[in-house]
Amino acid sequence: MENYSIYVPKLITKKENFAPGHRACIGCGEALAVRLAFKAIGQNVIVINATGCVEIFTSQLPYTSWRVPWIHTLFENTAAVASGIEAARKAMIRKGVIKDTNTKIVAIAGDGGTIDIGLQALSGAMERGHDFLYICFDNEAYMNTGIQRSSATPFGASTTTSPAGKSSFGQFAWKKDMPAIAVAHNIPYVATACPSYPFDLMEKVKKGLEVKGPAYIQVLSVCPTGWGCAADLSIKVGRLAVKTGIFPLYEVENGKYKMSIDFPGLRPITEYMSLQKRFRHLKPKMLEQIQQKVIEKYEELKEKAAACEYNCQTVLED
Amino acid sequence: MGKSENELTWKELEVGGIVTEPGNASQYKTGDWRSQRPTYDFNKCLKCGICQIYCPEGCVNQNNQGYFEADLYYCKGCGICSRECPTFVITMKEEE
Incomplete structure (x- = not known):
């Protein structure tokens, strides 16, 4: 089945839970990611949406793009509201006020709302083990307020609060490894996804919904406006992020790492970075430093995945 | 609601x-943001639906003959469909 990807799109549901007419920028990878995720999730859901790009462009006052129950929360309390709704529904079902319709709770937020501001609420919700799915749409900066750096901004990227110039080379810290933080909470399901691999993304969202307990999915959403790439390249840039190993796709089920897509050789990061304005100022020496770090991280991840596979095999053989 | 954004007054808004x-955002026309429009050469089309899956607007639908075509009421003209099409059916033309 080498032409798998050519025949499969037809099998995906045509039903949209996310109406067109939203005001996302031209070529927005986040709008695509939301659309695909909600194709997989379906209608039986309550959505908790933190402030951020998604909230802004889908709900300009007299209009809404959502065809599912939706609530807007602040940056910092998305996971808290999600856990409140989940606990309240549980109590009401127990008291017989409402029927158990197996409604899913899905919290969505951007990288600022997840990795910076909402982290402690999320950490609490994961620790208490509420049954919900948290999707972080990671576009690597605060895009809706004008491209300020967040802790998910990659090293060297130029943003308005970490501008490249004579005395600064852009973002000075490495990207926070949020999936690893989620894994450290011992939750049943953690995954990374990218809308450039739509079937993989939808599969992971479905898996995360079915899991009992908290699930966390981080979705890389290409932002042509903030990253400074052409609007029609947004799928290609996402694909290159995966192929260069900058954003590897993997899932962690009950602490067991598994690579979703594994490449025999990684592409050089310059292929990914040369398409974007935010990395244009980087000197070859710095690129080399980043390349080394990327390979190091990727190898580390592969080792974890290999170790888990080895353990599984030995258990089976015993 | 039925009314366009410009005709609405604050009195018609619900409390809160x-x-x-x-999904009433589908009344809102985003097509006038467009500076390029997709044009199609359906002789080469496989009807695979890749343009539909990658469209950030979700505005690509099948027409009567089963070909996938963008709804120009919503299409913002990003050009993703043209870039991702495996048989190069779609070319972007400057909007007049």
């Missing part, structure tokens, strides 16, 4: 700014 009609 609640929107009572799900």
Whole structure:
């Protein structure tokens, strides 16, 4: 089945839970990611949406793009509201006020709302083990307020609060490894996804919904406006992020790492970075430093995945 | 709601700014943001639907003959469909 990807799109549901007419920028990878995720999730859901790009462009006052129950929360309390709704529904079902319709709770937020501001609420919700799915749409900066750096901004990227110039080379810290933080909470399901691999993304969202307990999915959403790439390249840039190993796709089920897509050789990061304005100022020496770090991280991840596979095999053989 | 954004007054809004009609953003025309429009050469089309899956607007639908075509009421002209099409059916033309 080498032409798998050519025949499969037809099998995906045509039903949209996310109406067109939203005001996302031209070529927005986040709008695509939301659309695909909600194709997989379906209608039986309550959505908790933190402030951020998604909230802004889908709900300009007299209009809404959502065809599912939706609530807007602040940056910092998305996971808290999600856990409140989940606990309240549980109590009401127990008291017989409402029927158990197996409604899913899905919290969505951007990288600022997840990795910076909402982290402690999320950490609490994961620790208490509420049954919900948290999707972080990671576009690597605060895009809706004008491209300020967040802790998910990659090293060297130029943003308005970490501008490249004579005395600064852009973002000075490495990207926070949020999936690893989620894994450290011992939750049943953690995954990374990218809308450039739509079937993989939808599969992971479905898996995360079915899991009992908290699930966390981080979705890389290409932002042509903030990253400074052409609007029609947004799928290609996402694909290159995966192929260069900058954003590897993997899932962690009950602490067991598994690579979703594994490449025999990684592409050089310059292929990914040369398409974007935010990395244009980087000197070859710095690129080399980043390349080394990327390979190091990727190898580390592969080792974890290999170790888990080895353990599984030995258990089976015993 | 039925009314366009310009005709609405504050008196017609629900208490708390609640929107009572799900998905009513589909009334809003985003097609006039476009500077390029997709044009199609259906002789080469496989009807694979890749343009539909990658469209951030969700505005690509099948027409009567089963070909996938963008709804120009919503299409913002990003050019993703043209870039991702495996048989190069779609070319972007400058909007007049």
